[in-house]
Amino acid sequence: MRLTRVRYLPPGVITSTWIDVFNDKVLIGVLPRNEKPYGLLVRDKSLAESMRAYFNLLWKSSFK
Numbered sequence: 001m002r003l004t005r006v007r008y009l010p011p012g013v014i015t016s017t018w019i020d021v022f023n024d025k026v027l028i029g030v031l032p033r034n035e036k037p038y039g040l041l042v043r044d045k046s047l048a049e050s051m052r053a054y055f056n057l058l059w060k061s062s063f064k
Contacts, residue, residue: 007062021051 020027024045031037 007059007064009058009062019051019055021048021055024048026051 016031016033018029020029024043026042026044026047028040028042029037030039
């Protein structure tokens with residue numbers, strides 16, 4: 001995947017969720033143990049901007 005860049009969080013950081021941000025939408029996906037996966041889709045420009053800021057902060061503090 002030559003157009004993909006990957007970074008890693010420190011060992012011990014485990015999560016069963018992920019967040020996708022696109023335009024003014026935020027998708028939160030949840031993979032609970034022994035339950036059905038589900039997602040929440042929120043359309044909110046302010047929330048999307050905040051999630052992008054969190055992403056940039058995590059990206060800078062992660063490692064290759």
